[in-house]
Ligand code: ASP
């Protein structure tokens with residue numbers, strides 16, 4: 001059994017849904033297909049959450065934007081007389097509107113998950129109805145009943161034992177069907193909706209593959225495989241045909257957005273290969289992530305992590321930065337869901353590069369100010385070069401201003417002003 005994952009970009013239009021159908025049509029069954037919200041609908045639903053939670057007057061308008069986007073796609077895919085799809089969409093809209101009528105609870109994260117999850121529910125509803133109308137044997141799986149998590153909303157942790165049993169009860173190895181389900185979302189034992197963290201659909205695909213002992217996972221993307229640099233900023237770039245799990249986890253830690261960082265572990269643990277292929281050119285080989293018994297020759301790989309902030313903390317009482325202090329600092333970071341991408345310590349100061357989130361950042365600074373002198377630069381990016389050579393570093397960095405630099409045998413990293 002294979003697991004296929006289609007991200008938002010692949011199903012952003014009716015044309016995208018038809019393309020998905022063409023890709024899976026000839027695939028052997030059973031096949032598990034994991035789908036994200038269409039296009040940028042998760043962002044659009046985040047706007048809905050914010051309007052709802054902050055009781056802003058644009059709530060209705062933001063909600064309309066989500067509904068009309070899906071209605072447009074449905075209109076192109078189905079005949080006007082097809083009541084079934086419109087009935088199903090209306091049921092979801094009604095459920096969502098119902099939630100928005102009540103006063104928000106105190107937990108932003110809880111409200112976030114129950115609202116944002118509609119992106120995946122709407123996309124899988126449209127896609128499953130479309131595939132069915134093409135005559136495919138579709139089984140719609142509400143993943144919230146199969147992937148069970150704790151109540152850590154927005155970054156929920158999966159209970160693998162419980163989920164394994166439920167997934168195996170729902171998805172059968174012997175029935176030639178296409179099991180269509182949602183990425184990114186999950187549920188608690190008490191039927192609350194949770195999510196696994198932004199861009200988490202890759203992770204869902206990997207979890208399902210692990211729980212079902214699938215033969216492989218394929219992530220269908222708008223790039224022809226894992227590239228050695230972002231073609232938007234580098235020219236020429238090349239596809240890397242083979243990568244180890246370890247390489248991919250290092251790349252995603254450096255900020256490569258090609259695969260969600262949590263995706264690798266469930267696959268590595270069961271040695272399940274991961275294919276990264278283009279939904280625009282499905283005949284191309286793409287990249288395969290697996291464990292290789294030999295050393296792979298890799299080209300230099302460039303990763304620019306943008307929108308970073310470089311933060312430097314110095315204890316006001318001049319005490320040394322020691323383990324106890326560090327664990328407190330990390331506690332504060334974790335409580336604001338800040339993720340550090342580079343860390344450097346000296347005797348009495350501690351610098352780290354983190355993803356910049358304006359709202360949380362200022363609050364966090366306020367909290368740290370009591371004990372630390374806080375300095376920060378917001379307009380920075382983190383450039384990582386895997387498999388670097390001296391020539392490449394000279395060429396890229398040259399005389400540029402570098403705030404922090406770190407090198408080990410395989411990776412050179414530079415915190416530099418944004419380009
Ligand atoms: N729709 C979710 C997001 O945009 C999950 C995903 O796309 O992987 O974050």
Ligand code: MG
Nearest residue numbers: 008036037042
């Ligand atoms: Mg998405």
